[in-house]
Amino acid sequence: MFEQLVLRLIHCILSFGVFVKQCTSYFIHFGLVFKQKSSVDFIKADARQIxxxxxxxxxxVLEEKLSYTDIANIIIWSLALGISCISVYDVNGEFKRNHAVLKEVVAKKQKEILHDESTKYSICLHTNNQTDLYLENGYSNNCKIDIQLVGPEDGRRELVRLAQNLSREVATHQRKLEDITIQHIDNILQGTNKLPDPDLIIRFGTVDSLLGFLPWQIRLTEILMHQTHDGLTYKSFISLLHSYGDTNQKFGR
Structure with missing residues (x-):
């Protein structure tokens, strides 16, 4: 009788242990899924902590293999966080050249990550000073992000072309030398989009260079490095933003 009671007690303890383990696994799994989906409320709460x-x-992106899915994730996370502009650059200009593919992946990720709130956000895609605006279900409010796709021709090469054009105009008396100011060059390089200069650059890859990315516009830009964009997690992206947020930038006089 006593032995049966002990066996039943052991059985109850083991059963309870299995139950606790299953519950723990469930909640861990639920937490990971929630983290992966990154709901809008969750992302906004993270934004308030930065x-x-x-x-x-x-x-x-200074890597041979390009991941449209991971770039789309960055765009949608940034949109939900309240970031207004993103410039996407690779050394071969593939993202810019294949903007239709990126647009399709971004639209898919917008629905996956933002769920029912995806219709509240609009995304403007800019290539070659042309704007491709697309809205989910035709609805838009003030939640907007501008995506500028940049290639090698938009960086150092653009500066060379601009210098040549200005020199030619001065030589042919179409423009006075004193009219060429920093503000004038800023206005030309901003083009029709009038996007502000980047506050932060995240460089993906092991190359210790930006390889021609918008040299004029990044005079005061903070630069952070990450080994790869392929498989970038939301947690890693937020960590990079925290690093930027904790940086004390000194611009001098």
Whole structure:
């Protein structure tokens, strides 16, 4: 009789242990799924924990393999966080050249991550000073992000062309030398989109260079490095933004 009671007690303890383990696994799994989906409320709560958010992020991908899915994730996370502009650059200009593919992947990720709130956000895609605006279900409010796709021709080469054109105009008396100011060059390089200069660049890859990414526009830009954009997690992206938010930038006089 006593032995049966002990066996039943052991059985109850083991059963309770299995139950606790299953519950723990369930809640861990639920938490991971929730983290992966990154609901809008969850992302906005994270945004409030960051000391300062960049207005404009430059994404510089210096890797041979490009992941449209991971770039789309960055765009949608940034949109939900309240970041206004992103410039996406790769050294071969593939993202810019294949903007239709990126647009399709971004639209898919917008629904996956933002769920029912995806219709509240609009995305403007800019290539070659042309704007491709697309809205989910035709609805838009003030939640908007500008995506500028940049290639090698938009960086150092653009500066060379601009210098040649200005020199020619001065030589042919079409423009006075004193009219060429920093503000004038800023206005030309901003083009029709008038996007602000990047506050933050996230460089993906092991190359210790930006390889021609918008040299004029990044004079005061903070630069952070990450080994790869392929498989970038939401947690890693938020960690990079915290690093930027904790940076004390000194611009001098």
């Amino acid at each position: 000391n300062k958010l960049p207005v404009h992020i430059g994404i510089v």
